[in-house]
Amino acid sequence: MDDWIDYYDSTHTIYASRLHRNLHFQVIARDIIGYISPPDAVVLDYACGEALSAAQVADACGELILAEPAPGVRGRLIARFAPNPKIRVRSLDDLRNMKEKSVDLAVMNSVAQYMTPDELDSALAAIRRLLKPGGQLILGDILRPEVGMGRDVLALLRFALTHGFLKDALIGLVSTALSDYRQLRSRVGLQRYGETEMIAKLAAAGFTASRAHLNIGHNPWRMTFVARHALATPVSVNNR
Secondary structure, three states: OHHHHHHHOOOOOOOOOHHHHHHHHHHHHHHHHOOOOOOOOEEEEEOOOOOOOHHHHHHOOOEEEEEOOOHHHHHHHHHHHOOOOOEEEEOOHHHHHOOOOOEEEEEEEOOHHHOOHHHHHHHHHHHHHHEEEEEEEEEEEEOOOOOOHHHHHHHHHHHHHHHOOHHHHHHHHHHHHOOHHHHHHHHHOOOOOOHHHHHHHHHHOOEEEEEOOOOOOOOOOOEEEEEEEOOOOOOOOOOO
16 A cells, blocks of 8 residues: 555646546545434544545534545645644554544545555454444445446546536546556556455454445445444353
C-alpha cells in the first residue's frame, strides 16, 4: 500500500476537475450518512483521503474520526477541520491507542484495492477491535475480478454527463492514461475480490457480512459489503 499512499500524498491528477473532485466526495458523504444510526454515533472513516465533505458526515453523527495514512493529506485534514469540534484526525497507527469497542460505524471505502490481502486482514482486525458489539463495518467500492477498467470509464462518463463535466472527464481520461497513476496501476496492480471471496475473507476476520444492494459512490459495477461482529457459536454440552 505504500506506493499508493505516496501517490495520493503527491500532487496527482486523478480528478478531471474541481467539480468532479467535489461531487465525488459529496456523493460518498451522502452514502455514508445513510448508514449512520443513532445520531450520536461514533463514526470511523478508515483511510479517508481528502474527505472534503466530512463536515456533512459530522453533522449526522456524534463524533467523526478521520484516519489517514498519508502525512500530507493528514496535515490538510487537520487544517481544514480544526474548527469542527466533532471531527478528529488520526493516523492509522493512532487507532491502536483508541479504546476497544468505542466505534459504532466504521467505513473503509475505495481502500481495499490498494492493499495486499495481508494488509487488508490487518486493517479488518484493527477495525473489529474498535467496533462495538452492535456496530457495523461498511466496506465499499470493492473491485470485482470480472469487471475491467472499461466499466470504470463508463461509470465516470455517466457521472460526468449527469453533472455537467463530460468534456473535462474526457480530457482527464487522456491525462490519466499518460500519468503516473496508469504506470503505477500497471506496475503494482489493484486487488479484486468476488462477492463470495470477500464474504469469506470477512468471516475469517470475525465478521458476518452481506453485499449491499448499492455501492458507495458513483460506480454501480463495484461492490459494498455490510459487516458485523460474528456471533459466537454456542458450545454444546454433553450431559451423558
